[in-house]
Amino acid sequence: MSVTFSYPTSVYVVRCCSMIENNDQHKQQMNSGIKVNGSYRSPVKVDSLSLAGEASSAATLGHVVSVIETGQRQNIPTKKQLVDPNRQGLIVEGGVGYRQTVVIRSYEVGPDKTATLETILNLLQETALNHVWMSGLLGDGFGATHGMIRNNLIWVVSRMQVLVDYYPIWGEVVEIETWVGASGKNGMRRDWLIRSQASGLIFARATSTWVMMNRKTRRLSKMPEEVRKEIAPWFIEKQAIMEDAYEKIAKLDKEAKYINSDLKPKRSDLDMNNHVNNVKYLRWMLETIPDQVLESHQLSGITLEYRRECGSSDIVQSLCEPEEDEIVNDIGKQDYSTGIMNGFSMASEIIKGNGILACLEQNPIKFTHLLQLKGEKQNEEIVRGRTTWKRKLGPIPFSP
Numbered sequence: 001m002s003v004t005f006s007y008p009t010s011v012y013v014v015r016c017c018s019m020i021e022n023n024d025q026h027k028q029q030m031n032s033g034i035k036v037n038g039s040y041r042s043p044v045k046v047d048s049l050s051l052a053g054e055a056s057s058a059a060t061l062g063h064v065v066s067v068i069e070t071g072q073r074q075n076i077p078t079k080k081q082l083v084d085p086n087r088q089g090l091i092v093e094g095g096v097g098y099r100q101t102v103v104i105r106s107y108e109v110g111p112d113k114t115a116t117l118e119t120i121l122n123l124l125q126e127t128a129l130n131h132v133w134m135s136g137l138l139g140d141g142f143g144a145t146h147g148m149i150r151n152n153l154i155w156v157v158s159r160m161q162v163l164v165d166y167y168p169i170w171g172e173v174v175e176i177e178t179w180v181g182a183s184g185k186n187g188m189r190r191d192w193l194i195r196s197q198a199s200g201l202i203f204a205r206a207t208s209t210w211v212m213m214n215r216k217t218r219r220l221s222k223m224p225e226e227v228r229k230e231i232a233p234w235f236i237e238k239q240a241i242m243e244d245a246y247e248k249i250a251k252l253d254k255e256a257k258y259i260n261s262d263l264k265p266k267r268s269d270l271d272m273n274n275h276v277n278n279v280k281y282l283r284w285m286l287e288t289i290p291d292q293v294l295e296s297h298q299l300s301g302i303t304l305e306y307r308r309e310c311g312s313s314d315i316v317q318s319l320c321e322p323e324e325d326e327i328v329n330d331i332g333k334q335d336y337s338t339g340i341m342n343g344f345s346m347a348s349e350i351i352k353g354n355g356i357l358a359c360l361e362q363n364p365i366k367f368t369h370l371l372q373l374k375g376e377k378q379n380e381e382i383v384r385g386r387t388t389w390k391r392k393l394g395p396i397p398f399s400p
Contacts, residue, residue: 080136089130096234097179098131101197104168112392114167117299121162121279124192124206127176137230142272147227153212154273156220158187160208161241161303166201173197181235183209186223188231191240205240215273218309249305249384252370256319258288261374263316276310281383285369288320293389297365301388307381315374316382323366365389 083090089100108119132138139149183189194204212221269280369385
């Protein structure tokens with residue numbers, strides 16, 4: 001049977017059934033709408049339902065019943081939506097940008113109760129997909145438009161940069177804003193801003209470049225004209241991170257200081273395009289960072305340059321090289337948090353009006369990274385990366 005509970009802006013459907021065998025004909029009829037092996041035995045019939053919500057709930061209820069009858073669970077919009085109450089998202093920037101409100105949950109934070117960079121990357125990906133969802137352009141692919149599906153194309157990211165000034169804490173409410181723009185003739189740029197809802201303070205900024213790949217041949221493709229006509233009206237000239245020119249990331253070799261070999265993807269690492277998700281690359285990179293750096297510093301910036309995709313059968317090697325090895329070696333020999341808070345450099349920066357962060361960012365630690373394949377495809381690059389680390393501070397309270 002189907003039981004419907006109404007709530008201010010949402011309707012939740014709970015389907016219940018008994019696990020005890022019963023030959024009663026009436027109960028068999030009531031359970032005839034149970035989904036078995038991916039299909040419904042018969043459509044669900046609703047004779048009468050009582051709603052305690054507002055009059056608008058009636059239309060929502062009819063929608064829910066329709067979804068149950070057809071077995072459809074996603075209900076991807078076919079027209080542009082301005083508000084999505086389920087995701088707390090709305091269209092902004094003159095009708096082409098997207099903003100979503102998110103609460104940092106307990107499983108998205110680390111031991112220091114702040115959101116991890118993996119959480120940040122996951123939120124960026126989720127809001128990007130929700131933006132396409134609300135545009136009415138989403139087909140059945142991983143962010144692919146209807147025109148892309150007709151041409152058997154998917155999106156792949158070629159470059160991403162994330163800069164973090166502050167990490168949100170557990171339970172904090174943040175707003176994530178994202179938008180897209182042109183990148184050359186055949187690419188698309190997507191940017192993000194993450195800010196505190198209470199104060200408006202910007203926590204993090206990110207930018208990325210995306211290109212199209214043929215789903216069957218796994219080769220890069222030019223942007224078809226019909227796809228360009230779909231997405232071009234959503235392009236705006238706005239950048240979260242201003243860059244005149246990209247700083248080239250050097251390729252590492254087997255002489256790298258830190259190496260982690262024989263990394264193998266798990267099924268849970270694959271996304272809807274059947275290749276390893278970008279967040280997994282970050283995990284593999286961070287596994288090569290020395291423990292003393294992870295304990296005393298936090299990741300303030302990362303740049304990733306993607307070279308090829310990684311599949312479920314690949315074996316991966318993670319290489320890492322510090323830019324200034326002597327700084328890394330010295331980290332374990334002194335307590336930076338105490339030395340800096342009492343040192344002259346902190347005082348001088350505060351006197352200059354630059355604040356605490358300016359002092360902490362004077363001597364960041366940088367690492368160069370490389371993920372490459374092993375085995376028959378030995379030394380084929382998957383992604384090059386650069387990470388920047390600054391000394392840790394405790395969570396800073398922000399007043400509205």
